[in-house]
Amino acid sequence: MNWDVALILTVGGLATGSVYLLAGLGLVLIFSVTRVVFVPFGDIAAFAALSLAAFETGTTPPTIGLVLTLASLAVVAELWQLMRRRELARMPRVLMVWGLLPALPCLAAWWVTGRNLPAIAGIVASILLVVPIAPLIARIALRPIADASVLVLLIASLALHFLLSGLGLLFFGPEGSRTHPLVAGATTLPGGFPVSMQVLLMIASAIVLSGLFYLLFERTLHGKALRATAINRVGARLVGIRPARTAALAYGGGSLLAGLIGVLIAPVTTIYYDSGFIIGLKAFVAAIIGGLASYPLTALGALAVGLVESFASFWSGALKDVFVFGTLIPVLLLRSLLASRIEEEEEEIDE
Amino acid sequence: MTAALLEIGDLHVSYGRVEAVCGVSLSLAPGQIVSVIGPNGAGKTTLLAATMGLLPSTGTLRFEGEDLRGLDVEARVERGLCLVPEKRELFGDLSVQDNLQLGAYAKRLNGSTMGRRLQSVYALFPRLAERRSQLARTLSGGEQQMLALGRALMSAPRLLMLDEPSLGLAPLIVCEILAIVRTLREDGVSILLVEQNARVALENSDHGYVLESGEVALSGASSILAGDARVQATYLGGGTDDD
Numbered sequence: 001m002n003w004d005v006a007l008i009l010t011v012g013g014l015a016t017g018s019v020y021l022l023a024g025l026g027l028v029l030i031f032s033v034t035r036v037v038f039v040p041f042g043d044i045a046a047f048a049a050l051s052l053a054a055f056e057t058g059t060t061p062p063t064i065g066l067v068l069t070l071a072s073l074a075v076v077a078e079l080w081q082l083m084r085r086r087e088l089a090r091m092p093r094v095l096m097v098w099g100l101l102p103a104l105p106c107l108a109a110w111w112v113t114g115r116n117l118p119a120i121a122g123i124v125a126s127i128l129l130v131v132p133i134a135p136l137i138a139r140i141a142l143r144p145i146a147d148a149s150v151l152v153l154l155i156a157s158l159a160l161h162f163l164l165s166g167l168g169l170l171f172f173g174p175e176g177s178r179t180h181p182l183v184a185g186a187t188t189l190p191g192g193f194p195v196s197m198q199v200l201l202m203i204a205s206a207i208v209l210s211g212l213f214y215l216l217f218e219r220t221l222h223g224k225a226l227r228a229t230a231i232n233r234v235g236a237r238l239v240g241i242r243p244a245r246t247a248a249l250a251y252g253g254g255s256l257l258a259g260l261i262g263v264l265i266a267p268v269t270t271i272y273y274d275s276g277f278i279i280g281l282k283a284f285v286a287a288i289i290g291g292l293a294s295y296p297l298t299a300l301g302a303l304a305v306g307l308v309e310s311f312a313s314f315w316s317g318a319l320k321d322v323f324v325f326g327t328l329i330p331v332l333l334l335r336s337l338l339a340s341r342i343e344e345e346e347e348e349i350d351e
Numbered sequence: 352m353t354a355a356l357l358e359i360g361d362l363h364v365s366y367g368r369v370e371a372v373c374g375v376s377l378s379l380a381p382g383q384i385v386s387v388i389g390p391n392g393a394g395k396t397t398l399l400a401a402t403m404g405l406l407p408s409t410g411t412l413r414f415e416g417e418d419l420r421g422l423d424v425e426a427r428v429e430r431g432l433c434l435v436p437e438k439r440e441l442f443g444d445l446s447v448q449d450n451l452q453l454g455a456y457a458k459r460l461n462g463s464t465m466g467r468r469l470q471s472v473y474a475l476f477p478r479l480a481e482r483r484s485q486l487a488r489t490l491s492g493g494e495q496q497m498l499a500l501g502r503a504l505m506s507a508p509r510l511l512m513l514d515e516p517s518l519g520l521a522p523l524i525v526c527e528i529l530a531i532v533r534t535l536r537e538d539g540v541s542i543l544l545v546e547q548n549a550r551v552a553l554e555n556s557d558h559g560y561v562l563e564s565g566e567v568a569l570s571g572a573s574s575i576l577a578g579d580a581r582v583q584a585t586y587l588g589g590g591t592d593d594d
Contacts, residue, residue, distance in 0.1 A: 087421075224449050225456055228442045234405070235440035239502065240428035240457025 007193055009310045015199040015268075017306020018206030019261055023283030024290065024298040025213055026257035030134075031292045032230035033243075033250040036142055036153045037284070038134065039161040041258050042276025043168060048130045048262025049271040050168075051109070053177035055122030060113045062171035063129050064106045070136040071102040077140055098139065102132035123182065127259035134255035135248045137164070143244065161277065168273030176270040182263070202264050209260070210299055217295070226250060230293075282309070282324055289331050301331075356381045356541050357402070357510055360411035364394070364401045371397040372408070373565040379510070379541055379558075384533070386544040386552035386573065388586055389562035395545040396437060398562070399512050402543075403427060403434040414510070428457045431509030437518060439499040443488030447479055450487050450498055454505030472501040475531055493524035500528065504535070511535065512543045517551055529555045549586035553577040561586070 023041060030038040051061035078094045105128040112125040137160055145156060183197040217223040229236040229246045236243060261279065265271065282305055289301025305324055312323035355378040364372040372394040379385045387395050401408035404424040412419040414430060422430070442450050451469055460468065473480035476497045482490060487498060496516060503511055513532065517525040525548075532542060533555060546552035552573075553559055559576040561569040569576065576582050 221452060221456065224445065224453055227445060228449075228453050231442045231444050232440050234436070235442055236453075237405070237424045238403070238428065238434055238436065238440060239453050239455075239506065240425045241453070242423075242425045 004193075005314070009314055010307065011193075011195055011199060013307035013310030014303060015202045015306070016309060017303035018202045019265055019279065020283045020286050020305050021206045021299050021302035022209060022257050022261050022264075023279055024286035024302045025210065025295060026254035027280070027283055027287045028290060028292055028295060028298050029226075029257075030250050030254045031287070033226055034138070034142070034146070034153075034247045035150050036138070036157050037150075037292075038251075038254060039154075039157045039277075039280060040134070040137065040164045041254060041283070042278065042280030043161060043164040043274075044130050044133050044255055044258035044276065045262040045265070045279060046271050046273060046276035047133065047164075047168060047172075048126050048259040049179070049266035049275075050172045050177060050262075050273065051126040051129050052122055052179050052263055052266050053271070055109075055112065055126060056119075056179055058114045061109055061126070061129065063126075064109055066167055066171050067102055067106050067129065067132050067136070070133065070140065071099055074098045074102075074136045074139045077144075098136075102136060105129045105131060119180065119182075123263050127256065127263055130259040130262065131252060131255045133164075134251040134258070138247065138251045143247070146244075146247070161280075165274045165277065172273045174273070176272040176275075177266075178270045179266040181267040198267055202268075205260065205264060209257070210295075213295065222249075278321075285324060285328055285331075288328065288335075291335065354416065355379060355413075356383075356415060357543065358411065358413040359398075359402065360413075362398070362401060362408055362410035362412065364397050364406055364408045366397075371565055372401065374410070375562070375565070375567055377560055377567070377570075379543060381541055382536055382539060383558060384536060384542040384544060384556040386546060386556035386559045387562055388546055388549040388552050388559060389568075390585075391547065393562040394565040395547075395562055396514055397565075399434055399436075399514050399543070399545055402512065403432060405434075425457065428506065431507075432512070433503045433506055433508035433510065434512045435499045435503045435514060435516065437514040439495055441487045441495060441498055441502070443486065445487060446484050447487055447490070447498055448483040450502050451479070451505050454502035455507075458506055468505050468507070472504055475504070475534075476501055493520050493528075496520060496524070496528060500531070508540060510541045510543065512545070514545045515547060516544070517546060517548045525551060549582070550577075553582075 023045070026041055027038060030036055047063050047066070051063045054061035075095065075098045078098050079091070082088055082090060082094060105125070109125045109129045112121050141156060141160055142153065145152060181198050183201050186194045186196045187200065188194050217227055225236070225241045226246050226249065229241055229243055233243055236246070265279070269275070283302065286302035286305050287298050289304070290298030305327070308327055309320050309324050313320040357379040359375060359377040362372055362375045363370060375394070375398060377385070387398065389395055397406065400406045402412060404419070404422065404427050414432060417430070419427060442453065445453070448469070451472055452465060455465060455468060478494055479497055479501055482494065487495065490498060500516070516528055516532070520528070529551065532544070535542065544552055544556055553576055556573045559571065559573040560567050561576070561582060569579065569582065577587070
């Protein structure tokens, strides 16, 4: 290997790392607020990519049907709860939040379809279209068991992934698609090294979005409320933060990130209805490096995963995933060693 | 008699089959400090948790004449109830200032009102102002109690419920905290104080209830309760017989 190859691999690694970074942030966001390892994350990204592909061919994205189906299920679940509590007076609000709100992006997507609008319209519509998916499936399947153990939640979340990828097959069919590049052309780095604009866009989005994330969590009261819910649920309720509402917000934020990822990777790889799973799994490796709690460590972990994957695929394409998931072993060893040390220290303080 | 701010009538709370609070009635007038004393496991904490809505209960619960049943914890916070629990329930990984700001979350304050409230809490607890950018979990026990109280005050509560504010604290800090609690009354805050330390509780309240095995065993003006032979013997440790 010479320096040119190493540079190519590094840039490629950083580009895939950026995707894992965004996915990792989404996973940590959802886990820290709700204790759910959100396995269907990657499926939502795939749905965004496939929706964009549908817009490009001028067909109505089947995602609309999916979102509307989920929204009606969520409305039924909410109404059932209201009936049992005899609070039917709140019905208009429920219909607004769980019925009308998810229908808005569907309406926008339907309107965009087949019109000769600039490409950006389809991109925005695809991202917005998948935003309701995570909050809706969480409302239907995860909220009723919100107080269950992490393991039960994980199993439910895994089941949701299989459900979603099955629905993906039903709605999108088995064919893969690839979209036009979001930005064409390439630029040259100092030193005469060419980089495609798409790769730069991926890295830039990761940087900008992690910056926004930081501002949201460090500077706004609502961001702090999300963190507070993650740190202490009872404390959050006592100051009037509703965990169900923050959970919906976290799922919405995660869904938005998934949508962005879908749109970013759609021009680079061919996406099938089940392509999302492996992206989610690798982002999960990054999230574990961050202990499912720390955003900065998750970001670093994601870049590391991207680089390992990129270099590993140069040496052996067949074994690249083995390398990526193999990095989990030293990470987990180190984490458990550190964790037991911290616990010991805390015990000493207690004494 | 003026209309009660908080009216609890025949309240029952159970954990599974075990009844922790069995038919407690209690009322609190605006501007009053009412203390609830009693031994460990008498149901004091349970009583507060049920009033706040953290535990389901049966019986009447009225706040300013409004029925609280059917309102969740967050809705009660919006109405002006505020609980400082025994475990304080702070946000350990957030800074002192973030903890305080979140205390006013339910009130949706604008920037300048938030700033003014922060200043008034810092004026009450100068120690918190010194530590404003420190993480809450790095504070000492007394400072954490001050932060819990400060966070509660940020919501400008009508009724402040304090669960064992003296727990694990040095007597001097307890005095400091209770002195502040007494000044709150001048700002129109009513206080429901739950304490195992009966002397501290009765010295700092207008009216007292003695809770035993989930029932009200005695109630009356705090000064009279403090003079009661049975209370003295059991809770103040200065009684005639020594068991």
